[in-house]
Amino acid sequence: MRARIVTGTVPSSAGTIDYTHADISTWSTKGLALVFVSGNSALESEGGRISIGMVDQAGNQRMSACRLLQGRTTVSDDCVANHNDSVVRIIDDDPLPGAASWARAIFSSALTNGVRLNWNVVSGVSGRTFNVVVVLIDGLSQCVVGDGSGATTPNFEPDAVIGLGFNGSLGAVSAVQNNGHVTLGAAVDGSPIKQAAVVTAWDTGSEGVGHAIARNDVYGLDFTPPASQTEQVLDDFTATGFTDTGLGGIMWAAFLPNAAEPLGVALESLSGSGAQSFTGMGVSSQVLIGLITGNTSTNTIQGSGPTTSTTCLFVTDGTNTYSMSLAQRETGDITALIPSEGYSRYTSGSINMLTETGGTLFSATVTGVANGLQLSIATGMTGRMFLFGFGQGNQVKAHAETEDITDGAVLRGFRSLVVGEVVQISDGFLGLTNEIHFGADPAGTTFDAHASRGTALQGGAVAGTTLD
Secondary structure, eight states: OEEEEEEEEOOSSOEEEEEEOTTOOOTTTSOEEEEEEEOOSSOOTTOEEEEEEEEETTOOEEEEEEEEOSSOOSTTSSEEEEESSOSEEEEOSOOTTSOOEEEEEEEEEEETTEEEEEEEEOTTTTTOOOEEEEEEEESEEEEEEEESOOSSSSOSOOSEEEEEEOSSOOBOTTOOEESEEEEEEEEEOSSSOEEEEEEEEEOOSSSOOEEEEEESSOSEEEEETTTEEEEEEEEEEETTEEEEEESSOEEEEEEEESSOOOEEEEEEEEOSOEEEEEOSSOOOEEEEEEEEEOOSSSSOOEESSGGGGEEEEEEEOSSOEEEEEEEEOSSOOGGGTOOOOEEEEEEESSEEEEOTTSSEEEEEEEEEOTTSEEEEEEEOOOEEEEEEEEEOOSOOEESTTSOEEOTTOBSSSSEEOOTTOEEEETTSOEEEGGGOOOOSOOTTOBOOGGGOOSOBOGGGOBOOOOOO
C-alpha cells in the first residue's frame, strides 16, 4: 500500500485535471482518492466553505460540502450538501432552496498513477482561490466507495472503513439542506475494533451557533444542533463487508491492502503547547489525516461556546502539511437580523485552526509521524483530535528499472518491487521478493541485506513475509 499527497487549485476554466504522483503505479487497478477543498490561504472574506469527498477506481463517488455564509440574516445561511454523483463541491452564496455551485468536480477516469477529475462547474471561481488536497492510495487488493449499510456491498472483508456521516438525504447535485456540518470518522479491524469520529455542526435556527461532539466508539457522526445526534457504529468486519448499527446515514470507503499493512485510528485529547506526541494510533504513517474540534470532553455534545463553532481538517506526511479550517462567529442571533459571519482558511506548512472571529485558536507544526503524530504546538487549546493513518508496510524500492539493490539504497523514491520479482542484492546473490523480509522500516531507512531475518534460501536470500 502506498499513500501520497497531491495539491492544486480549482481551475477557473471547466475541464479535466489529473491528480497523479510518481510513486503511485496501480491506482487504476484498485485505488482510493480522498479529496479536500477549501477557501484561499488568506481569511476567506465571503464566508466559510469546505468539501470532503472520496472516489474509487471504478468511479464510485461520494461527498459532503459545508457552507457558512458571511453577512446573511436568514436561517438559510448555513447548509450542507451530501451527494452520490460528485467528488467535491463548493456551494455558492445563494439562500436555500436555490443554492447552486461555485465549483464542482466529478470522476472522469482512473489513471495508472492517479485520478482524473472533471471540473464541470467553475462559474464562481473567477477572482477566488480554492485549494485542493488529494490523498492517493494504491497497492490495494480491494477498494469500494458506497453508502448505507456495508453488510454485503463491498463483497470482501475490509481492513478499514472511512466514514462520512450525514443527517438527511443523500441526493443529486441540487440537494442542499439546512445545518452545515464537517465530519469524519473511521474504523480499523482488530480485537477489539478501533473506531472514532468527530463532527462540528452549525445551527440555522434561533442562534446560528456551533455544536460539536467527539466519540471513540463510532465511525460515523452527525447531528442537528443542539441535541439530535446521528451515529453509526461498526459492529463487525465480515467476509462480505461489515455490519453496522445506526440510522444508515453514512457514506464510506472500504478497502483492503495487498499485504498486512498497518492502519490506525485514534481520538486524542489536546491541551497546552510545546512539543507533544500522540501515540494512540500506534502506527507510523505514510499519510495521516486529522480533524480537530473544540470539545473539552469525549462522547458528549457541547455547544454555545466559541471553541465549538470552529473546526480544522489537516493532512500530513510528516514533511508536508496542509490544513483547512472553518468557523462561524458565535455571538449573534440570526433571527434577530444580526448578520452571520463565516470564515475559512487554508494553510500550507502547518496546522492552523480559526477562532470564531477569524483569529488563531490553535497552531502547530508537524515534527513527525512515527507511531502516531508529533507536534510542536505554538498556540494551544483544549480539544479533541481525530486521527487516521495509512501506515508504512514492508516496501523496498529498487533503483530505476534495474534489479540491483545496494546496501545504501533508501527505502523511498525508487521503483516498487513486485511480489515474485527476482532481485540482486549488493553481494551478488539472487532472491525472490516474496522470500525476502526487510522489516516494516520507515521511509528513509537504508537497506542492509545482512540485517534480514529468517532461514537462508538460495544465494543468501532469507525467508520472510511477502513484500508489498
